[in-house]
Amino acid sequence: MSDAMQLIDSDRGGLPPAGAEGDVAAVMAVLQEVLDPEVPAVSVVELGIVREVSWVEGRLSVAVTPTYSGCPATEVIEEAIHRALVTAGYADPRIERRLSPAWTTDWITAEGRDKLRAYGIAPPVGSASKRSLLGAEPQVPCPQCGSLETERVSEFGSTACKALYKCRSCLEPFDYFKCL
Numbered sequence: 001m002s003d004a005m006q007l008i009d010s011d012r013g014g015l016p017p018a019g020a021e022g023d024v025a026a027v028m029a030v031l032q033e034v035l036d037p038e039v040p041a042v043s044v045v046e047l048g049i050v051r052e053v054s055w056v057e058g059r060l061s062v063a064v065t066p067t068y069s070g071c072p073a074t075e076v077i078e079e080a081i082h083r084a085l086v087t088a089g090y091a092d093p094r095i096e097r098r099l100s101p102a103w104t105t106d107w108i109t110a111e112g113r114d115k116l117r118a119y120g121i122a123p124p125v126g127s128a129s130k131r132s133l134l135g136a137e138p139q140v141p142c143p144q145c146g147s148l149e150t151e152r153v154s155e156f157g158s159t160a161c162k163a164l165y166k167c168r169s170c171l172e173p174f175d176y177f178k179c180l
Contacts, residue, residue: 022055024053026088027053027060027062027085027090028045028050028053030084030085030088030090031043031044031045031050031053031062031081031084031085032045032046033084034077034080034081034084035080036073036077037073037076037077037080038073038158038159039116039119039121041115041116041118041119041121042108042112042115042116042119043112044064044077044080044081045109046108046109046111046112046115047067047107047108047112048103048104048106048107048108048109048112049064049065049066049067049077049103049107050062050063050064050081051063051064051065051098052098056094059092059093059094060085060090060093060094061093061094061095061096062081062085062093062094062095062096063096063097063098064077064078064081064095064096064097064098065097065098065099065101065102065103066097066099066103067103067161067180068102068103068160068161068180069099069102070160071160071161074097078095078097081093081095082095103180104180105123105124105177105178105179105180106124108123108124108177116143116177117143118143119143120143120144120174120175121143121162121174121175121176121177122140122141122142122143122150122165122174122175122176122177123177124176124177124178124179124180125138125139125140125141125176125179126138126179137152138179140152140165140176142165142167142169142170142172142174143174144167144170144172144174145167145169145170145172147167147168147169147170149167149168149169150165150166150167150168151165151166151168152164152165152176153165153166153173157175157176158175159175161177161178161180162175162176162177162178163175163176163178164176
């Protein structure tokens with residue numbers, strides 16, 4: 001093994017080199033760098049759409065659940081995941097679109113929610129349970145100033161999974177990632 005390869009291996013804490021079968025942590029590290037094309041502040045991992053990483057007959061398989069079945073970015077995301085994995089040394093990874101169970105905003109990580117807020121998008125409030133569909137409209141804090149004095153302007157924002165809100169305190173409009 002070359003000195004450079006030994007250095008890379010030692011930097012990875014003794015894990016197999018990228019592209020090695022069974023190294024889920026290395027795959028997840030690659031996927032952490034794949035950004036959502038509609039919200040480039042969060043990765044596909046932070047958004048919670050990467051559902052499973054496994055090896056089937058020696059071939060890497062990544063299951064992805066789109067945010068909703070008609071999401072126009074689904075194919076772009078799948079291609080970006082495939083390209084990132086091939087670039088990282090995984091030969092011909094299989095990207096599986098998994099529609100069940102349906103994606104829910106509950107799958108967005110805490111880090112993803114923080115990044116949405118920092119990007120100017122209010123993260124989902126509450127849980128995506130069926131009870132939230134029947135209850136009162138959520139109090140959505142403004143991602144700019146934190147005020148709860150906000151109002152929904154439109155059920156749909158820049159994408160179908162977001163609603164358009166306005167802050168009555170700082171007067172800024174913002175997207176709210178709806179509980180789905």
